[in-house]
Amino acid sequence: MKKILICISLILIYFACAEPEKPLIPLGNVDYVERTENGQTLIDTVYHTVPDFSFLNQDGKTITQADFENKVYVSDFFFTHCPTICPTVKAQMLRIYNTYKGDDRFLMVSHTIDPVRDSVAVLKKYATKLQIETDKWYLLTGNKAELYETAHQHFVPAAEDKDAPGGFTHGGHIVLVDTKKRVRTYCDGTDPKDVDRLIKDIKRLMNEEFK
Amino acid sequence: MKSLSKLGFVYTIIAIILFFLCWTSCQTEPYKQGRKLYELHCQNCHQKDGNALMALIPPLAGSDYLIEHQEDLPCNIRHGMKHPIIVNGMPYEGEMPANKILTETQIANVINYINNAWGNKGPYVSYEDVLERLEKCKK
Numbered sequence: 001m002k003k004i005l006i007c008i009s010l011i012l013i014y015f016a017c018a019e020p021e022k023p024l025i026p027l028g029n030v031d032y033v034e035r036t037e038n039g040q041t042l043i044d045t046v047y048h049t050v051p052d053f054s055f056l057n058q059d060g061k062t063i064t065q066a067d068f069e070n071k072v073y074v075s076d077f078f079f080t081h082c083p084t085i086c087p088t089v090k091a092q093m094l095r096i097y098n099t100y101k102g103d104d105r106f107l108m109v110s111h112t113i114d115p116v117r118d119s120v121a122v123l124k125k126y127a128t129k130l131q132i133e134t135d136k137w138y139l140l141t142g143n144k145a146e147l148y149e150t151a152h153q154h155f156v157p158a159a160e161d162k163d164a165p166g167g168f169t170h171g172g173h174i175v176l177v178d179t180k181k182r183v184r185t186y187c188d189g190t191d192p193k194d195v196d197r198l199i200k201d202i203k204r205l206m207n208e209e210f211k
Numbered sequence: 212m213k214s215l216s217k218l219g220f221v222y223t224i225i226a227i228i229l230f231f232l233c234w235t236s237c238q239t240e241p242y243k244q245g246r247k248l249y250e251l252h253c254q255n256c257h258q259k260d261g262n263a264l265m266a267l268i269p270p271l272a273g274s275d276y277l278i279e280h281q282e283d284l285p286c287n288i289r290h291g292m293k294h295p296i297i298v299n300g301m302p303y304e305g306e307m308p309a310n311k312i313l314t315e316t317q318i319a320n321v322i323n324y325i326n327n328a329w330g331n332k333g334p335y336v337s338y339e340d341v342l343e344r345l346e347k348c349k350k
Contacts, residue, residue: 083308087256087264094265129266165308 025204026182027155049181050144051154055142057110058123059134063109065181067138072206073107076176076189077151078156079114080126083165085172089189090130093137093174099199101136105206108137111150113158113168115141154183174198179209245324248317252310253325261329267305269298272329279324281334285318285341286348315341 002051023174028048052065062093078086093108096194100106112118118126141147149159151170154177158170172189184205187198240246246252250259253271254347257263260274271277277284291309313321319341326333 077337081306084255088258088269090267091264126267131265168287 019203023140024176024184024201026178026184027186028183044087047180047182048148048153050183051181053142053146053150055140055147055150056120057134057138057140058120058127060120063138063140068107068177068179068181070179071105071107072179072200072202073109073177074108075076075111075154075156075177076115076161076173077111077147077154077156077170079112079166080118080122081114081166082168085190089172089174090194092189093196094130094132095192095195096174096199096202097132097137099107100202101133103206105210106202109140109159110137111140111147113147113151113170115144115147155186176205242320242324242327244317245322246318246328248321249314249328250271250326252313253321256307259296261325261331266301266303269278269301271325272331274298274331277325277331281322282344282347284314284322284336287346288313288318288321289345290348315329315345316337 027187030048031046033044033046034045050065054062054064074093075090076093078089090110093110097108111200112123118141120141123141127134127137127139144178147154148158154173154175156171156173156175158168160167173186174189175186178182179185185198185201188196189195214227256268257271261270263270269276276296280287287307288310292307295304297303316338319336319338322333322336324343325337327333
């Protein structure tokens with residue numbers, strides 16, 4: 001009897017300590033909206049979504065939310081002259097790219113936060129050297145205010161800062177967005193272990209979204 | 212007598228442990244400060260494995276440029292690089308930022324780390340070598 005009890009408690013301790021996979025709950029403010037249907041009052045849960053945008057990709061084509069229809073995508077913010085974390089984040093984005101580039105349900109997008117220098121031509125050159133396909137990984141440029149607003153809508157800090165190396169300060173986050181434009185999780189793009197976790201989360205999200 | 216031999220045994224164990232600790236710490240990493248400086252000042256671009264980033268940033272691991280341009284490395288590190296270079300047959304034209312805060316000793320440590328990391332077999336560089344090579348780019 002005593003042995004059984006010890007066994008059971010060991011099993012319990014194992015499950016208590018094993019880290020469960022966190023559910024991918026949409027991030028941001030949640031609204032509860034009342035609506036009436038057939039005389040009944042229902043409450044809808046409304047999550048934060050990334051609003052529509054209009055930018056140019058490395059081929060000069062206009063990209064909007066319509067291009068992300070029925071896709072799960074990861075998003076990051078960078079600039080080509082970035083002397084700090086950007087190359088590390090790009091190296092990690094490349095790992096994600098190489099894992100999922102064959103999957104039609106998945107897209108990648110990197111927004112510049114320095115549109116004055118990062119023209120379509122500059123991004124085209126960058127993409128060529130990064131050896132990525134345009135229809136799998138968009139490098140976007142456009143209106144500066146709209147780019148910064150898009151960063152903030154992804155919960156990524158981005159700002160001009162004369163004192164920061166390169167003239168901009170921004171987060172190295174890689175953000176995962178679902179087919180309903182909800183931000184589901186993010187990782188620190190400078191931490192390969194956290195990126196490993198995101199790579200698994202992308203698969204989990206796709207399994208959940210495309211049942 | 213018995214307690215004495217017991218004490219001797221304990222001392223022997225401690226001596227073995229100390230020897231082992233000293234031996235491993237000396238053996239495993241000859242350029243520890245160089246590695247730490249590399250992580251702080253170089254790794255963002257050239258990456259932990261020295262392979263850098265595709266055709267955007269040149270690799271240091273297995274780089275012919277690194278071995279052939281030992282004379283230029285201190286100046287390249289201190290003042291950065293603006294001119295295009297060819298590494299292992301590939302052209303690179305991005306700008307390398309300057310690292311003004313590294314001292315001559317630190318530059319020597321970084322070069323010695325890079326020269327010997329990831330299977331590289333570059334020469335040993337002394338503080339005096341770095342001082343001499345920096346003369347070329349004194350402004």
